[in-house]
Amino acid sequence: MTFAEKQKQYADILVTLGVNVQSGQELVIRCDTAAAPFARIVTAAAYTAGAREVIVHFRDDKISRMRYEYAPTDVFTSVPEWESEGMNYYAARGAAFLSIVSEDPEAFKGVDPQKLAARNVAADEAFRPYYERMDKNELQWCVAAAASPEWARKVFPDRSEESAVAALWEAIFRAVRIGGNVQEKWTEHGESLKKRCAFLNEKQFKKLRYQNGLGTDFTVGLVENHIWTGGAEQTKTGVTFFANMPTEEVFTMPHCEQAEGVLKSSLPLSYQGSVIRNFTLRFHDGKVVEYHAEEGEETLKMILEADDGSRRLGEIALVPYNSPISQSGILFLQTLFDENAACHFALGQCYPNTMRDGEKLNREDLRAIGGNYAINHVDFMVGTADLSITGINASGDETLIFENGGWAF
Amino acid sequence: MTFAEKQKQYADILVTLGVNVQSGQELVIRCDTAAAPFARIVTAAAYTAGAREVIVHFRDDKISRMRYEYAPTDVFTSVPEWESEGMNYYAARGAAFLSIVSEDPEAFKGVDPQKLAARNVAADEAFRPYYERMDKNELQWCVAAAASPEWARKVFPDRSEESAVAALWEAIFRAVRIGGNVQEKWTEHGESLKKRCAFLNEKQFKKLRYQNGLGTDFTVGLVENHIWTGGAEQTKTGVTFFANMPTEEVFTMPHCEQAEGVLKSSLPLSYQGSVIRNFTLRFHDGKVVEYHAEEGEETLKMILEADDGSRRLGEIALVPYNSPISQSGILFLQTLFDENAACHFALGQCYPNTMRDGEKLNREDLRAIGGNYAINHVDFMVGTADLSITGINASGDETLIFENGGWAF
Numbered sequence: 001m002t003f004a005e006k007q008k009q010y011a012d013i014l015v016t017l018g019v020n021v022q023s024g025q026e027l028v029i030r031c032d033t034a035a036a037p038f039a040r041i042v043t044a045a046a047y048t049a050g051a052r053e054v055i056v057h058f059r060d061d062k063i064s065r066m067r068y069e070y071a072p073t074d075v076f077t078s079v080p081e082w083e084s085e086g087m088n089y090y091a092a093r094g095a096a097f098l099s100i101v102s103e104d105p106e107a108f109k110g111v112d113p114q115k116l117a118a119r120n121v122a123a124d125e126a127f128r129p130y131y132e133r134m135d136k137n138e139l140q141w142c143v144a145a146a147a148s149p150e151w152a153r154k155v156f157p158d159r160s161e162e163s164a165v166a167a168l169w170e171a172i173f174r175a176v177r178i179g180g181n182v183q184e185k186w187t188e189h190g191e192s193l194k195k196r197c198a199f200l201n202e203k204q205f206k207k208l209r210y211q212n213g214l215g216t217d218f219t220v221g222l223v224e225n226h227i228w229t230g231g232a233e234q235t236k237t238g239v240t241f242f243a244n245m246p247t248e249e250v251f252t253m254p255h256c257e258q259a260e261g262v263l264k265s266s267l268p269l270s271y272q273g274s275v276i277r278n279f280t281l282r283f284h285d286g287k288v289v290e291y292h293a294e295e296g297e298e299t300l301k302m303i304l305e306a307d308d309g310s311r312r313l314g315e316i317a318l319v320p321y322n323s324p325i326s327q328s329g330i331l332f333l334q335t336l337f338d339e340n341a342a343c344h345f346a347l348g349q350c351y352p353n354t355m356r357d358g359e360k361l362n363r364e365d366l367r368a369i370g371g372n373y374a375i376n377h378v379d380f381m382v383g384t385a386d387l388s389i390t391g392i393n394a395s396g397d398e399t400l401i402f403e404n405g406g407w408a409f
Numbered sequence: 410m411t412f413a414e415k416q417k418q419y420a421d422i423l424v425t426l427g428v429n430v431q432s433g434q435e436l437v438i439r440c441d442t443a444a445a446p447f448a449r450i451v452t453a454a455a456y457t458a459g460a461r462e463v464i465v466h467f468r469d470d471k472i473s474r475m476r477y478e479y480a481p482t483d484v485f486t487s488v489p490e491w492e493s494e495g496m497n498y499y500a501a502r503g504a505a506f507l508s509i510v511s512e513d514p515e516a517f518k519g520v521d522p523q524k525l526a527a528r529n530v531a532a533d534e535a536f537r538p539y540y541e542r543m544d545k546n547e548l549q550w551c552v553a554a555a556a557s558p559e560w561a562r563k564v565f566p567d568r569s570e571e572s573a574v575a576a577l578w579e580a581i582f583r584a585v586r587i588g589g590n591v592q593e594k595w596t597e598h599g600e601s602l603k604k605r606c607a608f609l610n611e612k613q614f615k616k617l618r619y620q621n622g623l624g625t626d627f628t629v630g631l632v633e634n635h636i637w638t639g640g641a642e643q644t645k646t647g648v649t650f651f652a653n654m655p656t657e658e659v660f661t662m663p664h665c666e667q668a669e670g671v672l673k674s675s676l677p678l679s680y681q682g683s684v685i686r687n688f689t690l691r692f693h694d695g696k697v698v699e700y701h702a703e704e705g706e707e708t709l710k711m712i713l714e715a716d717d718g719s720r721r722l723g724e725i726a727l728v729p730y731n732s733p734i735s736q737s738g739i740l741f742l743q744t745l746f747d748e749n750a751a752c753h754f755a756l757g758q759c760y761p762n763t764m765r766d767g768e769k770l771n772r773e774d775l776r777a778i779g780g781n782y783a784i785n786h787v788d789f790m791v792g793t794a795d796l797s798i799t800g801i802n803a804s805g806d807e808t809l810i811f812e813n814g815g816w817a818f
Contacts, residue, residue, distance in 0.1 A: 033442045036442040036469055040475075044475060047478075052480060054472070054475070059467075060449065062449050063465050066463070082490075082495040085494070089489060
């Protein structure tokens with residue numbers, strides 16, 4: 001396949017499997033100006049699939065960075081209504097939402113964390129109608145990626161720009177299974193994730209214990225009636241979609257007051273344009289009580305101090321260490337990829353649909369039974385080649401789930 | 410000067426002379442994704458000049474074209490509030506507005522004129538709060554250009570893309586007087602335009618007669634107390650700005666019920682992504698009663714049939730045929746440049762500030778004394794190397810204003 005054919009096939013699966021845009025439905029795309037050429041291909045695919053209208057909200061990394069550098073702090077404490085309505089309006093109309101990430105992982109390195117934090121608080125409030133519809137499974141959404149020169153340079157620092165961009169595109173294509181009968185490959189992949197989920201859902205473990213040579217020694221509780229989820233999701237009205245492309249994980253809801261011990265990061269974490277490396281989190285009663293990072297501790301601090309929920313866990317995700325993305329050996333510095341290369345957790349907001357009828361509960365009721373609420377949802381990777389995970393049921397019986405970094409069943 | 414130095418100087422004058430952004434003021438920039446690299450340079454210049462925040466609204470020609478091709482007509486009959494508020498909100502806050510044009514002159518060639526017309530009607534209504542503040546001299550605004558591959562290819566069809574883009578940038582730099590002490594050059598240029606205005610304002614002609622070998626034979630009335638304007642403008646609060654860069658014209662308000670005879674176009678007109686070539690307009694009692702175009706007549710029809718005012722004149726502009734842009738010999742297919750290469754008129758909306766106290770009148774009162782109101786404002790060029798223009802005063806005395814295409818005084 002030529003590069004153009006691969007891009008076209010990729011755009012097609014984002015539209016038909018990712019957001020699964022329906023005839024007459026609106027599609028909102030968010031992306032950086034660097035991804036404009038790819039956004040055009042996706043737009044054409046969406047109209048071909050019957051979209052009523054494709055609305056593209058462009059942002060520009062470098063212009064956003066200048067804003068953080070030069071605009072006064074009070075600019076970030078509110079989001080003007082025109083901006084939030086650009087999402088909320090279409091969410092209320094039942095649109096589908098595609099986010100194309102292509103950012104420089106260090107776009108905002110060194111900018112004032114107060115401004116970033118203020119923006120997060122304001123955005124959480126301003127975009128709530130949109131987020132609520134996501135949480136209640138009322139809309140299709142998908143996060144995917146496009147290569148950009150700035151991002152490619154960080155992933156392949158020794159190559160020329162042209163070669164780095166080409167290599168990053170190829171890595172993306174491999175990660176999303178481009179080539180041949182891609183629809184069939186995704187169907188099979190989705191089914192295999194569903195089988196893992198079925199096994200774990202049957203077990204209904206009370207807690208999981210993590211151990212590896214890096215120093216992780218950690219136990220986390222699961223909420224009652226938790227649901228392991230993976231592969232395609234489904235809206236209330238029965239439209240399937242893949243919320244992430246690629247996706248290799250099965251994930252569920254931890255009890256946000258039940259976490260003890262030490263987690264060691266196994267991959268760098270790129271968060272809002274800064275990279276946090278080699279960090280340790282110590283939990284007690286579900287809460288981070290001690291933390292340290294060799295690099296980016298200021299950013300880690302900003303995440304953890306955003307609110308109470310940002311110090312607790314909202315997601316447990318299992319990914320074998322031999323997943324295709326992991327085997328590529330590429331450190332993408334982009335959570336969408338790196339989280340699919342290793343077992344991970346998320347600090348912050350839980351996914352209500354990873355507990356039976358969770359999406360029917362309001363925030364307070366969900367929190368009362370262990371479902372975390374927070375302004376943040378930040379994935380961080382802990383999986384290693386020697387990771388073992390043991391499931392423990394109500395009677396204290398133990399089942400080995402992961403050994404040597406991969407599935408034990 | 411290097412290319413980067415020229416771009417930097419250009420960005421600086423757009424910020425300091427064009428919109429003249431004030432310390433603590435917001436700047437809204439509108440541009441195509443193709444102009445993102447230049448928008449970044451302008452953004453940096455604006456923050457350096459003390460802007461509180463720079464908001465950039467990106468659009469994408471190719472995505473807009475697909476929308477016109479595939480979205481149903483009713484998508485174009487209204488503008489969602491988030492979109493209009495993206496302008497109106499900042500206009501109400503007293504922001505400055507910079508529009509950077511870089512479009513393919515034929516971006517929308519062949520799309521359904523009904524959809525374009527519907528969008529124009531809806532936009533006129535939705536953005537009215539913004540337009541009203543412009544008309545009342547309550548905000549600084551500037552239209553300028555950035556080269557793009559699509560545009561450059563149309564201007565220099567025989568060159569490689571790289572060479573065409575470079576040539577178009579150089580042509581833009583020359584047109585806006587980049588190099589050396591550019592601030593001083595603009596000051597001198599502005600003063601020379603003001604002198605032309607002073608002479609014409611003193612004369613207060615009743616009408617102007619146009620004649621040339623192309624077939625133009627035309628007389629147009631001027632409103633009472635008309636003001637010839639050129640060079641820098643000034644907001645109510647005394648902030649000067651250049652509404653166009655480049656600008657070579659002096660312009661005033663025609664009486665929209667006084668135009669007789671035939672106008673022949675002397676340059677192609679690129680309007681909303683289509684090009685109209687070699688067209689003739691015959692006027693009677695101020696109104697176009699007959700028209701024909703060798704190419705793009707459908708687009709001309711769309712303009713003229715938008716409303717009553719779009720068949721009448723709203724602006725008379727004088728530009729010597731030996732202006733720098735004209736001398737470059739380049740047909741830009743972009744009104745911002747081509748209108749500064751030749752005498753022109755605009756069909757449609759008048760500029761209220763080209764009549765004494767015009768900006769204090771409401772639309773109906775202005776219309777009653779000859780100031781046109783319309784949904785459109787479309788400049789078209791009539792200047793040729795042999796154009797003569799004669800001013801006629803209340804007593805019937807004649808003064809030659811233009812001879813052989815240039816100033817006669």
